[in-house]
Amino acid sequence: MGQGQQERVTTSLPDAVTEEIGASLAPVDAELERRYPGDPGTRQPVHTVYVPADDFTAGTPRLWGDRALAALDEHAPDAAAFAAVLGLDEALADDVYGRVRAKLEREPVEDLRVDFEDGYGNRPDAEEDEAAARAARLIAETHAAGTAAPYTGIRMKCLEAAVRDRGIRTLDIFLTGLVEAGGLPGGLVLTLPKVTYAEQVTAMARLLDAFEGTHGLEPGRIGFEIQIETSQSILAADGTATVARMIRAAEGRATGLHYGTFDYSACLGVSAAHQASDHPAADHAKAVMQVAAAGTGVRVSDGSTNVLPVGPAERVHDAWRLHYGLTRRALARAYYQGWDMHPGHLPTRYAAVFAFYREGFEQAAARLARYAGRAGGDVMDEPATAKALAGYLLRGLDCGALDTAEVARLTGLTRADLEGFAAPRRGGLTASAQ
Secondary structure (H helix, E strand, O other), rough: OOOOOOOOOOOOHHHEEEEHHHHHHHHHHHHHHHOOOOOOOOOOOOOOEEEEOOOOOOHHHHHHHHHHHHHHHOOOOHHHHHHHHOOOHHHHHHHHHHHHHHOOOOOOEEEEEOOOOOOOOOHHHHHHHHHHHHHHHHHHHHHHOOOOOOOOEEEEEOOOOHHHHHHHHHHOOOOHHHHHOOOOOEEEEEEOOOOOOOHHHHHHHHHHHHHHHHOOOOOOOEEEEEEEEHHOEEEEEOOOOHHHOOOOOOOOEEEEEEEOOOHHHOOOOOOOOHOOOOOHHHHHHHHHHHHHHHOOOOEEEEEEOOOOOOOOOHHHHHHHHHHHHHHHHHHHHOOOEEEOHHHHHHHHHHHHHHHHHHHHHHHHHHHHHHHHOOOOOOOOOOOHHHHHHHHHHHEEEEEHOHHHHHHHHHOOOOOOHHHHHHHHOOOOOOOOHH
C-alpha cells in the first residue's frame, strides 16, 4: 500500500446488534454508576481522635497539640533525636521533624469524634442529654470561630436493643442542637458502632431520612461511618460478606468503614496480649472491608494501638516506634486513616504520614509528569497507575506532607490536573489522556 493511502475499513455487524447490546446493558451501566461512583475526591483525614463526651471542650484540639509538642520537647527535642528513635532517614529527618512540629502548631487534630459509646459508658439520661446538647453547642461555636478540627462529630451508642433508644436520643439532641445553632457544619461526621446486621444500617439511614425531612434538609445531606467491630459484620451466617451488604443498606449515606481493633479481636477470641492492628485476624477483616468498599466512595480506616507513649523516655520511645511502624504498615496497605488514642500518638502519626509521602514524592511526581507528557521512562504506566500517582500526591498535599509549589514544579500540573487524573471517568481514561 502506498504511503499516505488510507486503510480500507470494513465491518460485519449491523448497527442493530450494537443497539441491542447497549439496551441490554443499560441497567448494568446504571447500576455501576449508582453502586460504584468512585472516590468522592474530598480530603480524607489521616486519623480520627476519640474524646469522651465529658472530656470534650472547645479547646480539645489545641490541648492535644500542646501535649504532643510537650512530648516532643521532652523526649525528642530535635530532628536528630527524633530520627534516632524512629529510624528515619537522615536526609528526611529535618524536613519531617519541622513539618511535624508545624502541623502540631497549626492543625494538630484532623478528625475529632466526641464519644458517647465505649469512651463514655452508660450515664443517667439527664447527664447524657446535657452532654449531647453541650457537644452540639461547642462544635457550632468552634466552627464559627474557625478553631474546629476539619472533621468533627460524634460516635453514638449502637442500635442494639439494650442501648438503641439512648443512642437515637443522643443523635437527635446533637443534630437538633447543630441545626438550631445555625445549621449542620461542613465536615460533620457521625459514627455508628458495633454494627452486626445490614438492617441496623438501614435503620440508621431511616433515622437520618426522618431528621432531614423534619428540618427541610436536602435528602442525603447527612452521612455516617460504619464501625466494623464484630465477626458478623465481616461474614454473615450464609457465608457472604456482610460489610458489602451494609454499604448497600446505607443507600449512599455511608462515608467510611472503621475497623475496631479491640472489639473485633475479642469477638474472635484473640487474647488481650495479641490484640493489635497487625494481627492476622485484623488483616483479614480489613482486606474484606477494602474489597467491599473499593469503587463505592466509602473509605476504610485502620484501628488503633492501646500502647500509650507515657512514662519514662525508654517507654515513650518504645511506644512511638510501635505506633510509627503500625502507621507505616497501614499506609503501605492503602489504609490512609487510623485512630489515635492519646496526644502522644500525634508526633508519630504525622512523622509516619509525612515520611511516607516525602520518600516517594520525587519518583511519583516524575512518573506522573512522564505519563502526562507522554514521555518515555523505565516504567510503562497505565491510566490506573496515573490515578494512583495523582491520588498519592493529593493526599500528601492535603495533610501537609507536600507543598503545592513543589508538586507543581516537579509535575508541571495544577491541583485541578491532579484531581482529573485521580478521578477518571468510568472506562479508565482521564480527560488529559483522551
